[in-house]
Amino acid sequence: MARLYQVPHHAFMWLLLAVLMATLPHLMRAPGWMMVVVPVLLCWRFLVQRGRLRMPGKIIRATLMVVAVLATLYSYGTLLGPEAGVALLVVAFALKTLEMFRLRDAYVVIILACFVLATTFLFNRDPLTTVYVGVVLVLVMAALVGINHAQSGASSWGHLRLGGALVLQALPLMMVLFVLVPRFPPLWNMQLNPERARTGMSDSMAPGEISNLSRSAEPAFRVEFEGEVPPPALRYWRGLTYSWFDGRRWSQAAPQHTARLEYVRFPDEATPPWYASLLSARGEPEWRYRVIMERTGRQWLYALSVPFTDKSGVGVARDKRLVSRFEIDSTFDYRVESYRFPVAVEGLEEWERQLNVSLPSSGNLRTRRLAEQWHQEAGSDRAFIDRLLRWFNEEPFFYTLEPPLLAEDTVDDFIFRSRRGFCEHYSSAFAFMLRAAGIPARIVAGYQGGELNRLGNHLMVRQYDAHVWVEAWLPAQGWVEFDPTAAVAPSRVEFGLDQALSDFGEQAGGFGANLRRNPLFSRLSHMTDYMDFVWSKWVLGYNQDSQFEILSRLLGQVNPQRIAVALVLAGGGVVLLVLGWVLWRSRTPGLSWWQKEHGRMLRLLNNRGVPLTQGTSPQGMVDAVAVSYPSAARLLQDWQRCYEHMAYRRPGQDPELLRRQLVLLRRKAAVAMRGAPRLMDKEA
Amino acid sequence: MAVAIVRAVEAVSSVVLGKEEQIRLAVACMIARGHLLIEDLPGMGKTTLAHALAKVFSLDYRRVQFTSDMLPADILGVSVFDPERREFHLRQGPVFTQLLLADEINRATPKTQGALLEAMEERQVTLDGETRTLPEPFFVIATQNPITQAGTFPLPESQLDRFLMRISLGYPSAETERELLAGSDRRDQALSMKPVLGVAELMQSMAQVEKVHASPDLIDYIQRLMAHSRNSGLFTAGLSPRAGLGLLRAARAWALLAGNDYVTPEDVQVVLGPVTAHRLQGSAGGGPESSTRQLLESVPVVRRH
Numbered sequence: 002m003a004r005l006y007q008v009p010h011h012a013f014m015w016l017l018l019a020v021l022m023a024t025l026p027h028l029m030r031a032p033g034w035m036m037v038v039v040p041v042l043l044c045w046r047f048l049v050q051r052g053r054l055r056m057p058g059k060i061i062r063a064t065l066m067v068v069a070v071l072a073t074l075y076s077y078g079t080l081l082g083p084e085a086g087v088a089l090l091v092v093a094f095a096l097k098t099l100e101m102f103r104l105r106d107a108y109v110v111i112i113l114a115c116f117v118l119a120t121t122f123l124f125n126r127d128p129l130t131t132v133y134v135g136v137v138l139v140l141v142m143a144a145l146v147g148i149n150h151a152q153s154g155a156s157s158w159g160h161l162r163l164g165g166a167l168v169l170q171a172l173p174l175m176m177v178l179f180v181l182v183p184r185f186p187p188l189w190n191m192q193l194n195p196e197r198a199r200t201g202m203s204d205s206m207a208p209g210e211i212s213n214l215s216r217s218a219e220p221a222f223r224v225e226f227e228g229e230v231p232p233p234a235l236r237y238w239r240g241l242t243y244s245w246f247d248g249r250r251w252s253q254a255a256p257q258h259t260a261r262l263e264y265v266r267f268p269d270e271a272t273p274p275w276y277a278s279l280l281s282a283r284g285e286p287e288w289r290y291r292v293i294m295e296r297t298g299r300q301w302l303y304a305l306s307v308p309f310t311d312k313s314g315v316g317v318a319r320d321k322r323l324v325s326r327f328e329i330d331s332t333f334d335y336r337v338e339s340y341r342f343p344v345a346v347e348g349l350e351e352w353e354r355q356l357n358v359s360l361p362s363s364g365n366l367r368t369r370r371l372a373e374q375w376h377q378e379a380g381s382d383r384a385f386i387d388r389l390l391r392w393f394n395e396e397p398f399f400y401t402l403e404p405p406l407l408a409e410d411t412v413d414d415f416i417f418r419s420r421r422g423f424c425e426h427y428s429s430a431f432a433f434m435l436r437a438a439g440i441p442a443r444i445v446a447g448y449q450g451g452e453l454n455r456l457g458n459h460l461m462v463r464q465y466d467a468h469v470w471v472e473a474w475l476p477a478q479g480w481v482e483f484d485p486t487a488a489v490a491p492s493r494v495e496f497g498l499d500q501a502l503s504d505f506g507e508q509a510g511g512f513g514a515n516l517r518r519n520p521l522f523s524r525l526s527h528m529t530d531y532m533d534f535v536w537s538k539w540v541l542g543y544n545q546d547s548q549f550e551i552l553s554r555l556l557g558q559v560n561p562q563r564i565a566v567a568l569v570l571a572g573g574g575v576v577l578l579v580l581g582w583v584l585w586r587s588r589t590p591g592l593s594w595w596q597k598e599h600g601r602m603l604r605l606l607n608n609r610g611v612p613l614t615q616g617t618s619p620q621g622m623v624d625a626v627a628v629s630y631p632s633a634a635r636l637l638q639d640w641q642r643c644y645e646h647m648a649y650r651r652p653g654q655d656p657e658l659l660r661r662q663l664v665l666l667r668r669k670a671a672v673a674m675r676g677a678p679r680l681m682d683k684e685a
Numbered sequence: 686m687a688v689a690i691v692r693a694v695e696a697v698s699s700v701v702l703g704k705e706e707q708i709r710l711a712v713a714c715m716i717a718r719g720h721l722l723i724e725d726l727p728g729m730g731k732t733t734l735a736h737a738l739a740k741v742f743s744l745d746y747r748r749v750q751f752t753s754d755m756l757p758a759d760i761l762g763v764s765v766f767d768p769e770r771r772e773f774h775l776r777q778g779p780v781f782t783q784l785l786l787a788d789e790i791n792r793a794t795p796k797t798q799g800a801l802l803e804a805m806e807e808r809q810v811t812l813d814g815e816t817r818t819l820p821e822p823f824f825v826i827a828t829q830n831p832i833t834q835a836g837t838f839p840l841p842e843s844q845l846d847r848f849l850m851r852i853s854l855g856y857p858s859a860e861t862e863r864e865l866l867a868g869s870d871r872r873d874q875a876l877s878m879k880p881v882l883g884v885a886e887l888m889q890s891m892a893q894v895e896k897v898h899a900s901p902d903l904i905d906y907i908q909r910l911m912a913h914s915r916n917s918g919l920f921t922a923g924l925s926p927r928a929g930l931g932l933l934r935a936a937r938a939w940a941l942l943a944g945n946d947y948v949t950p951e952d953v954q955v956v957l958g959p960v961t962a963h964r965l966q967g968s969a970g971g972g973p974e975s976s977t978r979q980l981l982e983s984v985p986v987v988r989r990h
Contacts, residue, residue: 592988592989592990593902596902596987596988596989599987600987600989603987614982615982615983615984615985616954616981616982616983616984616985616986617986618949618950618951618954618986619949619950619951619986619987620949620950620951621951645947645949648900648902648903648987649898649900649902649903649947649948649949649950650898650900650947651898651900651946651947
């Protein structure tokens with residue numbers, strides 16, 4: 002067997018640490034057996050380095066690999082796809098460390114470490130992960146330096162410093178490449194586990210689902226306003242509407258209506274009549290803003306009513322919300338203008354009216370009767386709605402995250418018995434009663450509120466801001482939004498969930514919510530949120546569109562030639578900058594004024610042809626001038642005396658005076674030498 | 686004080702004719718507390734110069750003629766048994782003096798050379814486990830024949846480094862030669878010279894040397910000379926920090942002899958050859974003198990950038 006390559010001790014420690022840290026983020030997601038196997042393999046390698054154990058033989062290695070493949074197959078059901086693939090890669094990577102027989106193998110491990118590190122970004126792209134990957138990259142570089150500098154005898158800290166310097170020097174170049182290298186849409190679609198990838202509002206709603214969402218403090222999206230930020234009571238972020246009620250669950254639309262062609266209008270499509278009427282009636286936009294959305298795995302986007310956008314691939318739906326053509330599987334940003342329409346501009350189609358008044362044929366009879374009775378008493382739709390809202394406000398209804406379970410007739414049971422509920426209960430009951438009275442009504446789902454972050458002057462909307470409210474059709478005004486939850490708990494809209502719940506003697510979300518109330522924590526979370534915001538906006542949100550926008554601002558016109566030139570210039574500029582910095586760091590201290598003056602005199606004498614060598618001392622200059630230009634010898638003698646005072650004698654004379662004299666004498670000498678022919682010339 | 690020293694130089698010049706530069710260097714070497722190596726062919730006046738220097742400063746001096754069968758005890762001294770008092774007592778060797786003339790030092794074996802050179806560096810002698818300090822001041826003026834001569838043991842670099850300066854006298858000029866031939870024996874003249882300076886005054890000028898001002902610009906020049914000797918590839922090995930310190934001390938002494946209380950680059954340039962030539966070996970062949978001249982010419986006196 003070939004002689005075993007011994008990784009230098011310093012390099013080995015960095016390498017093992019880098020391998021461990023590169024696999025760590027994957028291990029956290031991986032099945033349990035990997036959490037055990039990978040560290041055990043690395044320990045094995047460590048003991049081999051220490052001479053306690055031997056490298057495994059061929060048979061053991063092959064067996065381990067087969068077992069690893071089978072175990073991965075067993076855990077994920079497949080070897081394909083990012084999750085299973087990365088899991089297999091990580092195990093194989095750990096096994097590879099037990100196969101470092103040659104220097105070449107060590108290089109393979111280093112390259113693999115970089116690759117495994119890169120796969121971290123498949124699952125996590127937040128700033129913290131990026132910093133972590135950067136740190137591990139420094140370790141990998143330190144190991145690489147250590148392997149190559151085995152003989153130099155530098156300490157392992159020296160290797161780490163050098164590795165860090167290498168990574169730091171690469172950073173500016175990386176930024177140039179990040180900005181300038183053209184971005185292509187992904188060649189294939191990374192299908193992450195679809196169930197896990199979907200977050201936020203779903204396309205249907207049953208009691209208890211929104212309140213579940215409200216326990217999460219995960220960010221949903223951020224909004225950056227151009228100009229004024231709307232007050233809390235106007236921050237209703239529409240995501241989708243639920244028009245179909247099956248007695249328990251509200252969902253988007255009845256099956257027979259989903260295929261309506263004119264429902265969503267995408268920018269490159271023909272304009273349906275309802276869209277045309279909206280376009281022609283809109284005046285000045287009320288709000289302009291940019292939404293930076295987290296990955297949801299769904300198609301609907303969030304915006305204030307009534308939204309329009311010029312983002313490609315995003316259309317406006319008939320129920321006044323934004324819909325993306327594709328599922329949002331990475332950070333997504335879009336610019337929105339929201340308009341207000343005081344009067345109905347679009348009609349209510351008959352199919353639409355029928356959909357929005359339809360109720361299950363049976364159940365909840367008490368509520369139906371009550372609604373019909375009150376509607377008759379009220380005389381008009383508007384009066385009926387007002388009475389309902391008043392009723393919610395005055396009767397002892399409770400706002401709670403933990404409502405009791407409801408019986409089969411959920412609305413009856415809620416209104417007449419439990420009277421404890423979350424926004425979905427109130428909205429559901431409210432919409433039900435409107436429909437029972439014959440008023441077209443639907444549920445709007447989205448988010449309400451959002452926390453203003455003063456640092457970035459942006460709104461942060463989190464999952465616990467999830468909310469549903471109701472929209473009713475009033476013939477004169479069109480679709481009008483009503484929020485029954487606001488009638489029960491007005492503080493929900495003004496101050497958010499925490500305040501509303503505590504008004505009703507309840508605390509939201511336990512520990513997390515308590516922390517949120519702590520001022521120090523809240524400032525800290527504002528800061529991290531701001532960091533995250535900037536990160537999503539400038540790094541994750543930097544896609545084909547924003548690149549095109551920035552490049553056309555930078556280059557005027559985007560074409561391959563210009564990008565190539567910009568790449569070369571910027572890349573070269575960065576290299577020059579780093580080089581300049583390195584030179585500047587090793588520069589010698591600057592010259593004093595008299596040293597500069599000496600240099601000027603030296604140049605003068607050189608120009609006049611006085612024979613001087615590098616090492617001619619000031620006295621030597623005098624002697625040389627005395628030979629070449631006897632008439633200037635006196636001046637040079639005086640100059641030399643002044644210079645000696647400044648440079649070599651104990652300080653005593655006034656430097657300013659000496660300086661003026663030096664300059665004066667040099668000028669006089671220049672004149673004298675110009676006037677007088679050189680002695681040598683005369684001789685020649 | 687400087688005047689007195691200058692008179693000493695003049696007095697020596699009246700005996701050693703036509704070598705004023707070398708004499709000044711020798712005196713500068715002494716007041717810089719350095720040991721002096723005079724290297725030349727036999728009969729060039731090396732010993733006469735050494736005698737004259739001893740006389741003119743009224744120093745207590747001994748002369749040792751080095752031979753190849755000499756032992757360290759011949760220089761340092763030896764313990765002898767006194768039968769009357771029934772104990773050993775040290776019979777001090779010639780090294781216990783203020784000025785030691787080590788004539789033809791390269792004729793002795795390395796062992797004997799080593800014993801002397803150790804005494805030069807430490808200014809003390811250890812005999813039978815007992816350390817004895819040498820008198821103050823303590824100078825060694827060694828003379829040697831060029832190593833091309835038969836029957837010599839060349840001093841190794843490490844020992845050459847102990848000498849602050851190495852000078853050579855060279856043949857006299859025609860006029861000096863005539864004067865030399867017409868006059869009486871120079872060695873006798875030297876031995877009958879009257880002292881010009883007392884030991885106390887000599888010590889005083891040695892203290893004065895330390896106070897001569899060396900400006901940052903000058904220190905910078907010396908540093909660049911040192912660096913160039915190491916980095917330029919002109920020499921097989923660069924100058925040691927000891928050589929740098931010696932160069933600065935010698936330049937100070939030279940400045941004092943010139944009547945200045947500050948060092949100028951010219952002072953450095955004058956003493957550079959004598960101080961460094963014996964410590965440097967040109968990598969491209971060529972004599973040590975041409976190497977130091979090259980060093981002088983390639984290092985700018987004033988920093989340019």
